[in-house]
Amino acid sequence: xxxxxxxxxxxxxxxxxxxxxxxxxxxxxxxxxxxxxxxxxxxxxxxxxxxxxxxxxxxxxxxxxxxxxxxxxxxxxxxxxxxxxxxxxxxxxxxxxxxxxxxxxxxxxxxxxxxxxxxxxxx
Amino acid sequence: xxxxxxxxxxxxxxxxxxxxxxxxxxxxxxxxxxxxxxxxxxxxxxxxxxxxxxxxxxxxxxxxxxxxxxxxxxxxxxxxxxxxxxxxxxxxxxxxxxxxxxxxxxxxxxxxxxxxxxxxxxxxxxxxxxxxxxxxxxxxxxxxxxxxxxxxxxxxxxxxxxxxxxxxxxxxxxxxxxxxxxxxxxxxxxxxxxxxxxxxxxxxxxxxxxxxxxxxxxxxxxxxxxxxxxxxxxxxxxxxxxxx
Numbered sequence: 001x002x003x004x005x006x007x008x009x010x011x012x013x014x015x016x017x018x019x020x021x022x023x024x025x026x027x028x029x030x031x032x033x034x035x036x037x038x039x040x041x042x043x044x045x046x047x048x049x050x051x052x053x054x055x056x057x058x059x060x061x062x063x064x065x066x067x068x069x070x071x072x073x074x075x076x077x078x079x080x081x082x083x084x085x086x087x088x089x090x091x092x093x094x095x096x097x098x099x100x101x102x103x104x105x106x107x108x109x110x111x112x113x114x115x116x117x118x119x120x121x122x123x
Numbered sequence: 124x125x126x127x128x129x130x131x132x133x134x135x136x137x138x139x140x141x142x143x144x145x146x147x148x149x150x151x152x153x154x155x156x157x158x159x160x161x162x163x164x165x166x167x168x169x170x171x172x173x174x175x176x177x178x179x180x181x182x183x184x185x186x187x188x189x190x191x192x193x194x195x196x197x198x199x200x201x202x203x204x205x206x207x208x209x210x211x212x213x214x215x216x217x218x219x220x221x222x223x224x225x226x227x228x229x230x231x232x233x234x235x236x237x238x239x240x241x242x243x244x245x246x247x248x249x250x251x252x253x254x255x256x257x258x259x260x261x262x263x264x265x266x267x268x269x270x271x272x273x274x275x276x277x278x279x280x281x282x283x284x285x286x287x288x289x290x291x292x293x294x295x296x297x298x299x300x301x302x303x304x305x306x307x308x309x310x311x312x313x314x315x316x317x318x319x320x321x322x323x324x325x326x327x328x329x330x331x332x333x334x335x336x337x338x339x340x341x342x343x344x345x346x347x348x349x350x351x352x353x354x355x356x357x358x359x360x361x362x363x364x365x366x367x
Contacts, residue, residue: 042307049303056299057317060292063146064285066339067320074300076310096309104348 003120004033011095011113018101020079023047023094024086024117027055032091032121046094050083054092071110073103084110087118125197130155135187136215138194143167143211144272144291150200155192162186163202167288169211171202179206180214187218212274212287216245247364248276255338255357256280261345263322265338266290267329267361270298275334284339289324293337297326316351323347327354329362336361 001009004024012019012035021041023034029048036043057069071084080103081096093114097106135153139162142149146167153160160182163171172182207214248267256262256278264279266286272294277286297315304312314327323340336358340350 046303046307049307053296053300053303056296060296061317061319061324063292064289065283066317066322066324070318070320072300072318073316074304074309075313075316076304077313078310081304081309 002033002122004117004122007113007116007120008033008035011109014109015097015101015106018097018106020096020098021046021094022096024091024121025051025094026091027051027089034094050081050094051092054083054085058089075099080106082106082110084114086114086121091118091121093117125149125195127195128193130190130192130194133194135189135194136218138196139169139183139211139215140273142196143169143287146288147198148201149196149198150202152195152197153186153189153192154194155186155189160186163200163204165202165205167211167285169207169214171204171206178204180209183207183214184218184221187215187222210274210277210287215273216275245276248361249278251357251361251364252276252278255353258349258353259338259340259345260349261323261341261343263339263341264289265336267334268294268337269334270294270332289339290337293324293326294335297328297335301332314351314354316347318342323350325350325354327358329358329365331362334361334365 008022011022019037021036021043023031023043023046025031025047029051031043031047034043053072057072061067061069069085071082074081079096079098080101084093086093095110138151142164147164148166149164151162158174160172160174162169169183172179174182174185252265252267256265263281264284264286266277266289267275268290269275272291274286274290279286300315301312304310312328314325317324320342322342323345325338326335328335336354338350338354
């Protein structure tokens with residue numbers, strides 16, 4: 001198991017029953033690591049779509065002078081979906097958790113693991 | 124580089140909207156019934172208008188009536204003066220309201236939801252946004268936006284921030300997020316929050332998803348929990364205050 005996969009397992013363990021899915025995605029829209037509790041979840045589709053979201057968020061923020069994007073959080077009736085840029089912005093970390101999750105704790109968890117995940121990405 | 128055409132093919136309101144949304148600096152010359160009007164755009168805002176010896180917003184309201192004529196849009200022409208202070212979106216809404224009152228384009232405008240809002244209902248929405256602004260920690264700007272990207276009402280504490288530009292960009296992002304979430308079966312979207320190095324930008328749908336509330340707060344002084352709670356409360360209230 002690679003270091004990246006180990007870290008993803010640790011994130012899943014810490015989130016417990018609140019975990020839904022996670023992926024480390026290049027800005028080309030391709031996932032390099034991840035997993036989901038739902039075997040029918042289409043990670044390929046999700047990675048591609050949310051890379052477009054992150055690109056558009058960057059473009060929108062730039063056009064209105066808000067600076068570089070750190071992350072994007074989507075709240076639905078079923079889940080929180082957080083996409084967070086890693087390192088130099090060439091990858092982002094997508095994480096979906098249930099609505100039962102404590103959002104503040106999830107964001108803290110992502111703060112804790114973001115740099116480790118970036119360091120673990122093969123380059 | 125420019126564009127020429129006939130007002131039968133493109134209405135003046137559409138010319139103004141597209142030029143502003145593209146954030147252009149340009150000169151728009153319009154000829155109608157022997158008269159010539161000049162509009163000047165600076166980085167996505169209408170800043171000056173001339174018709175004969177008239178200047179300013181009243182020129183814009185007058186020429187929105189013109190259905191026949193020709194236009195010439197020339198990019199890169201700097202405005203010679205600055206006679207207009209209101210946003211292009213609010214001028215188009217005011218112009219459309221005046222057209223409706225004069226019955227000159229009543230049939231064409233009946234399907235436009237903005238025309239049907241009376242001035243006192245608009246003022247009520249402005250008041251609600253202003254009230255909300257005082258309750259959000261680190262508040263910067265807010266807007267009530269249609270899914271066409273145009274502000275119904277807006278408020279900002281930071282003159283450097285352009286609510287119209289923010290709304291146009293956020294609408295595109297929100298549409299993409301909504302589509303993505305739908306296609307993935309991830310539920311029904313409630314809101315989208317983008318965190319940048321300078322700001323929190325939250326977009327929350329009103330019931331019915333024809334409009335959304337956009338709120339921006341300073342990243343350093345804002346409080347995310349406060350922002351989400353207050354915007355949720357006011358989105359519900361704005362939803363009830365929207366004209367039916």
